[in-house]
Amino acid sequence: MTNVALKAIDLEVIRGGKTVLSGMSFEVKQGEVFALLGGNGAGKSTTLLTFMGLLCPNAGVAEVLGHSVADAPEAVRSRIAYLPENSALYEHLTALENLTYFLSLSHERPDPGTLNAALDEVSLPVDSRYKSLKSYSKGMRQKVAIALALLRDTPVLLLDEPTSGLDPAAVEDFHRIIERLAEKGVTILMVTHDLYGACQVASRVGLLRFGQLVDKFEADASGSVDIERIRDLFLQQKAS
Template identity: 35%
Template sequence: MDALELRDVRKSYGQREAVHGISLTVREGEIFGLIGHNGAGKTTTLRMISTLLGITSGTISVFGHDVATESEEVRKIISYLPEDAGAYKDMTGRAYLEFMASFFASGERKDEMVGRGMELADLGERIDSKVDTYSKGMMRRLLIARAIMPSPKLAIMDEVTSGLDVINAYEVRSVIRSIASSGVTVIMSSHNMFEVDMLCDRVGMIDQGNLILLGAPDDLKKEYGVDTLEEVFVKAVKG
């Protein structure tokens, strides 16, 4: 079974169509990258997958569950981490994970979930510091831990390393690899073509709401006769 399937998915805001009939599949266990410039339709697509935006037409299914008609079932097996996600700054990292885990479990199951979150965040003693003292990298690791600790089957991450320095971005990418190796399917968006090339098994390129390319990074580079995914994107967009 595919983890995710989009069939002719469209999203309109009044007379403006932001997503124009996207069709693609994401295989179970892979890291899939959705790339494109600002306003291309990436975040809109991710929000439709996450049940946060309604679909104008077409269908989306997550592990066989229809996003439009089985949204509650879909929410049980996904996590969504938006680019602008934040945490309660007056809480410690541990207290924040405990608070979020309480929405999913109680007792021993909750304790196990928090333990997994702390392991993913890997903040050491700083897990007991207040969130408002965290660096951007520490905050992002905490938020990824929050998203993954309930053991979703599909993790959706929007610009997960945006604004991070080289070292923190590297550490976050390591966390994502670890998540995928544990069996979680990951779909992520990023402006960083190097990051996508390093992380993703396959990518979908969106331009002005259209899916213009789909494939493995190495295959796309070979097809266009270039060395980088960035060059592939530029050539594809310019035609």
């Protein structure tokens, strides 16, 4: 059995007549956290949408646990939880109602104890769980979206700017969640603008520029990624 969870080979994706990913190749092993960094418009969200099977490759291959996104989109979607850039939660529903509704779409009916355990995990205050999301801050909404992704209990998790809008304490909580999931064998591909957070939580970091993966960085023996080198490269790219 392969231990590669996500594989891209010479991936090309065209959107609106423009090539937004080209010649992209990388692998993420099972239980690994891979962070994709890049400026606005570099193609980070496009990469996740492609692995979700929501965009079809125009050339090359994208595979999830051996299933091609082009040939087996249902098999792919059942193995992936996806936290989009802008969560699609309902403002007029409470946190618990949102979780119940979205899980029912995949025929899942967890009991209230399970839902509350997921909200405990993301530290959403208990008294707010019965209030509609209209009264939530951005960070609180993000916590509900993360809880929803956790409840899907899938082997692969795709996260689009998961810490956007979270305060520093919530970011730390989130990193601990990611580490626990990876220890359990969940594969995580996250895209982010948070260079420091990415280097803290990921075992490998990829740098994306104009739809091409221009560099990959591995954690050293101590488990840390060379943050200064990535920052210099990132800033050089932005200036060029």
